[in-house]
Amino acid sequence: MKVEYLNPIINATVSVFQNMFNIELERGTMQVTTESISGKKANVSIGVTGQLKGSIVFSFTETLALGIVEEMAGMKMNQLDKFVTSAIGELANIISGHAMTNLAGVGYQCDIVPPQINVGDEQRIYMATEKILVMPFTSRFGVFDLSISLQEVK
Amino acid sequence: MIWKESYKIGVEEVDRQHEELFRRFSEYLRAVRGEDNLETRTAKIQETLNFMGEYVVVHFASEEEIQRKYNYPNYAAHREIHERFKAEIQRFVEAFQENPHDEDLIMEFSGKLLTWLINHVAEEDQKIGTYVSSSKEVCQ
Numbered sequence: 196m197k198v199e200y201l202n203p204i205i206n207a208t209v210s211v212f213q214n215m216f217n218i219e220l221e222r223g224t225m226q227v228t229t230e231s232i233s234g235k236k237a238n239v240s241i242g243v244t245g246q247l248k249g250s251i252v253f254s255f256t257e258t259l260a261l262g263i264v265e266e267m268a269g270m271k272m273n274q275l276d277k278f279v280t281s282a283i284g285e286l287a288n289i290i291s292g293h294a295m296t297n298l299a300g301v302g303y304q305c306d307i308v309p310p311q312i313n314v315g316d317e318q319r320i321y322m323a324t325e326k327i328l329v330m331p332f333t334s335r336f337g338v339f340d341l342s343i344s345l346q347e348v349k
Numbered sequence: 350m351i352w353k354e355s356y357k358i359g360v361e362e363v364d365r366q367h368e369e370l371f372r373r374f375s376e377y378l379r380a381v382r383g384e385d386n387l388e389t390r391t392a393k394i395q396e397t398l399n400f401m402g403e404y405v406v407v408h409f410a411s412e413e414e415i416q417r418k419y420n421y422p423n424y425a426a427h428r429e430i431h432e433r434f435k436a437e438i439q440r441f442v443e444a445f446q447e448n449p450h451d452e453d454l455i456m457e458f459s460g461k462l463l464t465w466l467i468n469h470v471a472e473e474d475q476k477i478g479t480y481v482s483s484s485k486e487v488c489q
Contacts, residue, residue, distance in 0.1 A: 214472040217355070264460070267467050268378055269351040277453050278382070281460030289468050 196326055200345050203297030204251060205330055208341055211290045212334065216266060223331030232327055232342045234318035236260070237275055239287035245305035247298070249323045249345035253287040259337030266336070275314050284310040350375045350463070356470050358478025360415055366408040367470050373400055374466060381459050391449050398442055405435065412477065419484045421477060430473065434465065 205222070212220050235254040242250050255263075261272045264282045272279050291307045298305055313320070322344035330341045352371045357364045380393035409431040416424045441458045448454060 211468070211472065214475070215468055264463070267350065267463050268382075269375065270378060270382060277456035278460040278463075281457040282464045285461040285464035286468075289464065 196324065196328060196343070196345060197347075199301055200247060200298070200303070201328060201330075201343060203301060204291075204294040204343055205341065207293035207297055208290050208332070211286070211293060215286075216263070216334075216336075218334050218336075221333040223333065226329045226331075228327045228329055229325055230327070231319050231321045232329060232340070234313070234320045235340065236314065236316065237280060237283060238313045238318055238320060239284050240311045240313070240320065241287055241291040242308035242311075243291075243295075243305050243345060244308065246303045246348055247305050247345045248348050249343075251287075251291055251294070251344075252320055252322065252340075252342040253283075253290070254320075254340040254342065255283055256337045256339065259334070259339050262336035280312045280314055284312045350378065350467070358474050359482055360478065362411055363408075363415065363474070363477075366404075366411060367474070370404065370408065370466065371470075373397060373404070374462070378459065378463070381455060387450060394445065394449075394455065398438070398445065401438060402442065405438065409435070412474070415481065416477060419481050421480055423476065427473065427477070430469070434469075 209220050209222075212218055232252065232254070234252070236257040237255045237260045239253045239255070240250055241252070257275055260275060260279055260283050263286065264272050264279045267282065288307070288310050291310075295305050295307055320342075322342065324344040324346050327342055327344045330343075332339055332341065350371045352368050356367060356371075358367075374397070377393065377397040380390055380397075383390070385393075413424070413428055413431070415421075416427060421427070441454075444451075444454055445458075
């Protein structure tokens with residue numbers, strides 16, 4: 196996996212959080228893993244097609260997912276119900292849409308498919324490429340991971 | 350939803366409409382997420398959908414008119430976002446009319462709409478504001 200794929204996606208994540216919530220995400224240390232990742236409570240998976248194929252997964256802790264939706268709705272959220280998961284699914288969708296625009300800017304024309312949302316404890320998520328890059332982010336809402344598994348279509 | 354001064358784009362008509370959209374959608378959220386009985390909630394959802402269906406058309410037209418006036422370079426892409434959004438609302442309206450008591454459908458649509466609205470106002474529309482104010486400076 197090339198670094199050219201990564202920065203457009205990481206930058207899209209940072210800019211959407213900045214614009215929507217006025218918060219600066221703190222980047223952790225990038226980790227490389229193989230085959231699968233250990234998810235968090237709410238995982239949103241976005242498929243990528245086109246010149247790159249694979250997926251992007253956003254793994255949110257429950258605290259973070261509830262915190263973000265509370266901030267947007269201005270109401271208390273008590274659990275990861277359909278409303279909350281749909282709201283964070285759309286957030287991941289928007290970030291990924293921006294990421295595709297950024298990728299097009301560096302020469303990769305790609306599309307995304309609608310988000311798949313999985314909620315549950317101790318989830319293991321299998322991804323398409325052998326190597327998966329995981330970028331942990333910290334914010335005032337809590338932590339989340341951005342996992343990227345993409346390969347060039349020959 | 351909490352309206353923030355930072356959401357303003359500096360075009361009075363659009364800012365007023367955004368604030369109204371936030372106010373109405375907040376009322377809707379309180380009804381959808383509240384403890385009222387099914388009939389009351391269904392009535393509120395129907396009322397909001399009627400309102401959104403009409404108001405969003407007016408509001409998007411206002412935004413698009415301003416973009417045309419200032420030759421906004423991303424006009425076509427922005428208009429496409431509006432069209433997709435209108436189609437999405439229409440799809441939900443039809444699904445809701447078929448199954449007005451489908452709780453999952455209502456919650457899924459409402460959650461998605463919440464994020465979409467905030468992103469559109471806090472991010473996409475800000476680009477119009479920035480462009481319009483820089484155009485005004487050039488003209489002066």
